[in-house]
Amino acid sequence: MKILNGAADGTFRRRLVATLALMALVLVATVGTALASGGEHGSGGLPQLNPATFATQWFWLVVSFITLYFMLFGVALPKVEEVLGAREGRISWDITKADEIRNESNAVLAATDRMLERTRAQAQEIISRTSGQGHASGKMLMERFDIELSRRTREAESRILTARNAALGELDRTAVELAQEVATRLAGIEVDGARIAEAVKAVIKERV
Template structure:
């Protein structure tokens, strides 16, 4: 094998050094700068994306805070509106209850007046009927004719006592 022949080591080492140096310069001047440029661009893009992500995250947090604030305000306004409607309904109900109570009181007073009037008429009729019954009873039992005024006075006196 010629590779292991000691007499050919010197030219092999020379060619090894020449090839190594050529490959080193090609890598150092062409390939590695391109790789470094690609890596730098990649890192720059990653950094830009991270900055954008941070900015978007901050923007999203601000939007969420604004949303929650507006939602809380909307809830507060809705509760105030509901409370106002409930208060208005309660006031209207109280007003209607007062009106109904007043109307019922008027109706009650009118009914009481009619009852009192009917009672007075009934009592007046009772007195007249009682006078007639008493006169008829006295005439039938005793056979004596009694004066209407005397019978009416006696019945009135008896009604006053009871």
């Protein structure tokens, strides 16, 4: 029941108080008016059917109705119409504006979608191209690298070899000269180069 539900949040009590207050008001009002009009009794019959009152009621009905008609027709209703018209205009302007904005954002959305599509297609293309080539060129690169590597290794080896040979040759010559000079100074004898070279060679052979 609604009332029981309402009781939980005090709505029921508020309604009860309001109802009681209303009833009290009704009591006071009805008793008051009843007492005020009490005593004098109707002359019998419906007061509505008393022809003496017809003219005055019609007269004032016509007067007040025509007055109200022209007041409303001339003053009040145009005002209401104006306000309602202004609001309607404003609302329709708002709606048009909202519609425009919606169309605009739809267009922007479509453009964004298109752009996104294009970008994705481009990316796809690049990716597929690079991944297809990448495999082959990698192999090629490796081969090239291998070749280059072996070439350089060989070069380096040969360079090392010549350097060693050169170094060895120099050493021979130096040793011969040295031996010649040592012999001249110490022994005071002139030894001929061929014999010294021979001896050096023999010594180096022994040592190395």
